[in-house]
Amino acid sequence: MIEFFFATGNDHKIEEARAALAPHGIGVTKMEGFTKLEIQHPDLGEIASSALALIVSKTEKPVFVEDSGLFIHQLNGFPGPYSSYVFETLGLEGILKLLEDAKTRKAEFRSSVAFGVNGKWLANFSSATEGTIQSQPRGENGFGFDPIFVPMWTSKTFGEMELREKTIYSHRAKAISKLALWYLNESKIDPELKPKESIL
Numbered sequence: 001m002i003e004f005f006f007a008t009g010n011d012h013k014i015e016e017a018r019a020a021l022a023p024h025g026i027g028v029t030k031m032e033g034f035t036k037l038e039i040q041h042p043d044l045g046e047i048a049s050s051a052l053a054l055i056v057s058k059t060e061k062p063v064f065v066e067d068s069g070l071f072i073h074q075l076n077g078f079p080g081p082y083s084s085y086v087f088e089t090l091g092l093e094g095i096l097k098l099l100e101d102a103k104t105r106k107a108e109f110r111s112s113v114a115f116g117v118n119g120k121w122l123a124n125f126s127s128a129t130e131g132t133i134q135s136q137p138r139g140e141n142g143f144g145f146d147p148i149f150v151p152m153w154t155s156k157t158f159g160e161m162e163l164r165e166k167t168i169y170s171h172r173a174k175a176i177s178k179l180a181l182w183y184l185n186e187s188k189i190d191p192e193l194k195p196k197e198s199i200l
């Protein structure tokens, strides 16, 4: 069984990554003893790549980081890359207040995953999930903005979904699945993708 290491401080992300990678036969271990340094940048891909660069300099294991955010149309993409900070400061109520007279409640979650092995960054994968922001929070599941976000083609918030259902729609699950498909194909032809420690 292939095992990827996920450098994150968010245990919900670990659970979501496990659900997304299990169908591909890939397990997920939380990477301990690292610091995920996040630069300020409008592009999640840049944030993920620079965080990964530091981590791959310290391990040869197959490892990834994921950066994500909620981009609200009415607020010109705010909070975007600042989502974690805005969730901690304004919270759900603060965001709902900003949208009280909104002309549109459209929003999207974006995710960018950066992956490396044998001490090198190798690739980035991105995905997005469009939806709408509700006027009241609903549901106890998940984390962050889950109780106010309804993905397109459903009526449930992410907060009302079980993990398996969120995995169908989730920006993170889609980006991580792209990583899995790429890795499984490329590692057949490129020995550089196999962890050296597993070959020795």
Ligand code: ITT
Pocket (backbone or CB within 6 Å): 007, 008, 009, 010, 013, 036, 066, 067, 068, 069, 070, 083, 084, 087, 109, 142, 143, 144, 145, 146, 158, 170, 172
């Ligand atoms: P790590 O950086 O340690 O991986 P984090 O939670 O700080 O964990 P981010 O820096 O990527 O992750 O912050 C993204 C924030 O965006 C996150 O804290 C949530 O507030 C929000 N967010 C991202 N994806 C979400 C999701 O699937 N459901 C709800 N909120 C989400």
